[in-house]
Amino acid sequence: MSTVIDHAVQARLIASAPQDRAVPAQLRYEPADPFAVQISFPPAASLDGADVQWAFARELLARGLITPMGAGDVQVWPCGPERTVLEFHAREGVAMVQIDTAELRSFLARSYALVPAGCEGAHLDLDGTLAALLRRA
Template identity: 75%
Template sequence: MSTLIDQAVQARLIVSAPPARAVPARLRYERSDPFAVHIAFPPAASLDGAEVEWTFARELLATGLNTSTGCGDVQVWPCGADRTVLEFHAREGVAMVQLDTAELRRFLGRSYELVPAGTEAGHLDVDSDLAALLREA
């Protein structure tokens, strides 16, 4: 069984002056980082021309499909029946994207097949992670 889920999605970048524009994005989930999901945007979607990746709690994404959640750098909420908004806060500003809720549900479903909810801690390799930290110190 694979230890990685990598799924292409189409995001709509919400901008202050219409129209919103479509940008490709990639959702990633790894068994070795069981509490987190990652979303990456290509260089063309950023102000400085560099790829942008955000990492946040899988639970935040799952909750945000049904109700507004998040109080930090990442906030998620449903936008009608078919779309979900992800809002990212950084020093440079705020970015908002809309994603297809059905695609997010499929991605989360695959992640729960890989690591069921409530079993995340059992997939952490604390000894190896600690050893790596000590080697770097």
């Protein structure tokens, strides 16, 4: 199945400036990469005016809705009953956004309808990936 889930959300960029600001974001899930979710932000959300994209574990997002998760470049934690914080670390700095928890749950439910938790391995194309690696070698 090659269905891709794209889910638009409104994120609130948490800034040290006087006011936070709303930015659109796009969540994406592809069964071809079953363990990962992606989030992208438009150029207006970045300091250098470029699109910003992050990929991280679907399980990190799911567990971060309940309890603080992550120790690397992406960290997720609940911020009250209605919001979830996603924190992104890059060499240029740190960005934090808040997203409505219900939107994140909806996105995850759609992804689990395509690829249930624990069944991700059945969606990996190991032969195709290995063949691609060998062609590049």
